[in-house]
Amino acid sequence: MYRGLVKEEQINLGSKTRSSSQATLDSLDLTRYSEDGERGVDERVAVLEFELRKAKETISALRANLTVATESEATTPDTGSVKPLHNESIKPHEQRALNFLINEYLLVHGYKLTSITFADENEHQVNSC
Numbered sequence: 001m002y003r004g005l006v007k008e009e010q011i012n013l014g015s016k017t018r019s020s021s022q023a024t025l026d027s028l029d030l031t032r033y034s035e036d037g038e039r040g041v042d043e044r045v046a047v048l049e050f051e052l053r054k055a056k057e058t059i060s061a062l063r064a065n066l067t068v069a070t071e072s073e074a075t076t077p078d079t080g081s082v083k084p085l086h087n088e089s090i091k092p093h094e095q096r097a098l099n100f101l102i103n104e105y106l107l108v109h110g111y112k113l114t115s116i117t118f119a120d121e122n123e124h125q126v127n128s129c
Contacts, residue, residue: 047112054119058100065093 069091090098099122106115 047116050116051107051112054103054116058096058103058119061096062093062100065096069093 099118103115103118106112106118
């Protein structure tokens, strides 16, 4: 009789029949309801909100700088002479444009933390507009 029960259990295990409660437990995604999962999502949302805020600040600063630069170029007559680059210091709007491009490069190539650090270190340039 014991051998008959063992064979029956092996058949049930071989076909992997499960009770409805086991099937329900298997179908639940337990990590979705855990605090760790929510914390990970919250952290990701916080990082994305930070990146969005920094991007909006940078865009508005660059727009303001572009407006100032185009207005100053319109009032300055072009003499047609080319000046050596080493005699001129970089203009503030050019520095901000370079910083923006470097930040975009870092983001595109997956250096998010470096991008955040770079943005924090150059925050005075964005806010000085």
